[in-house]
Amino acid sequence: MKRSDYGIDAPGLVRKMFLKGAGALLLILPAAFGFWPSRPWGVILTILLLLCAAYFLGQGGLMLYSSLIGKLKERERLLDLISWQGTERVLDVGCGRGLMLVGAARRLTAGRAVGIDLWQGADQADNRPEAALNNARIEGVAKRIAVSTADMRQLPFSNESFDVVISHWAVHNLHEADDRTRALSEMVRVLKPAGYVVLADIEHHAEYAATFKQLGLIDIRHVGDSPMTAIMAAASFGNFRPTAVAARKMPA
Numbered sequence: 001m002k003r004s005d006y007g008i009d010a011p012g013l014v015r016k017m018f019l020k021g022a023g024a025l026l027l028i029l030p031a032a033f034g035f036w037p038s039r040p041w042g043v044i045l046t047i048l049l050l051l052c053a054a055y056f057l058g059q060g061g062l063m064l065y066s067s068l069i070g071k072l073k074e075r076e077r078l079l080d081l082i083s084w085q086g087t088e089r090v091l092d093v094g095c096g097r098g099l100m101l102v103g104a105a106r107r108l109t110a111g112r113a114v115g116i117d118l119w120q121g122a123d124q125a126d127n128r129p130e131a132a133l134n135n136a137r138i139e140g141v142a143k144r145i146a147v148s149t150a151d152m153r154q155l156p157f158s159n160e161s162f163d164v165v166i167s168h169w170a171v172h173n174l175h176e177a178d179d180r181t182r183a184l185s186e187m188v189r190v191l192k193p194a195g196y197v198v199l200a201d202i203e204h205h206a207e208y209a210a211t212f213k214q215l216g217l218i219d220i221r222h223v224g225d226s227p228m229t230a231i232m233a234a235a236s237f238g239n240f241r242p243t244a245v246a247a248r249k250m251p252a
């Protein structure tokens with residue numbers, strides 16, 4: 001039986017981490033053949049290189065774990081934050097290969113889920129609309145989803161047209177704070193009154209919560225912290241904390 005494949009995020013960065021880790025290990029090799037400064041510099045250099053290797057290989061390993069295992073578990077935890085009726089219209093912003101899009105569609109009976117993306121290969125390996133559609137077919141929800149090409153800073157949808165807006169590990173790819181604010185404004189614009197937004201990302205959570213507050217959302221919560229996310233944050237010096245900000249639009 002074919003299994004869905006939600007791809008490896010930031011594949012270039014993962015490759016770089018493993019290459020740097022392997023490089024640090026290779027540099028220790030001369031020590032084994034005696035081509036190395038004698039004590040104490042040889043010992044200090046070996047320890048430093050071992051620490052570098054452990055850091056880079058550990059980072060690469062954590063990123064691979066998150067892409068292949070962690071984010072599948074996280075998807076269900078994030079979707080559990082919403083009180084599903086089954087009839088919702090859902091938007092997945094930066095859907096990539098369809099992780100949240102397909103997960104949301106599995107919770108729908110009569111509703112529909114739409115994913116938008118620019119399909120950037122640097123952000124996810126083999127990032128294509130067909131990959132999301134294929135994953136939807138494998139998980140039995142192809143009839144309930146649609147994908148289209150759009151920029152999250154300018155969503156091609158009318159005001160108040162979705163009951164749920166979700167986004168997973170996508171908004172941080174906008175490097176300017178102004179662009180991230182535009183993307184969040186667009187999410188709020190297309191959200192219906194009383195609708196839910198769940199914005200999961202690896203950084204910028206405080207900024208997202210503040211922006212949602214300015215945009216008038218209510219019930220703003222930081223969710224998804226766990227011992228594993230704390231380990232990831234510590235190991236990456238705070239650069240990678242896969243948690244989420246959840247909020248609702250004021251009822252009409």
Ligand SMILES: C[S@@+](CC[C@H](N)C(=O)[O-])C[C@H]1O[C@@H](n2cnc3c(N)ncnc32)[C@H](O)[C@@H]1O
Binds near residue numbers: 071094116127173
């Ligand atoms: C790390 S991937 C995450 C994909 C998917 N949400 C997941 O969790 O598997 C980030 C996604 O954001 C998309 N993206 C980046 N900038 C975008 C933009 N301005 N508008 C729409 N999508 C964008 C990328 O193409 C990529 O698919």
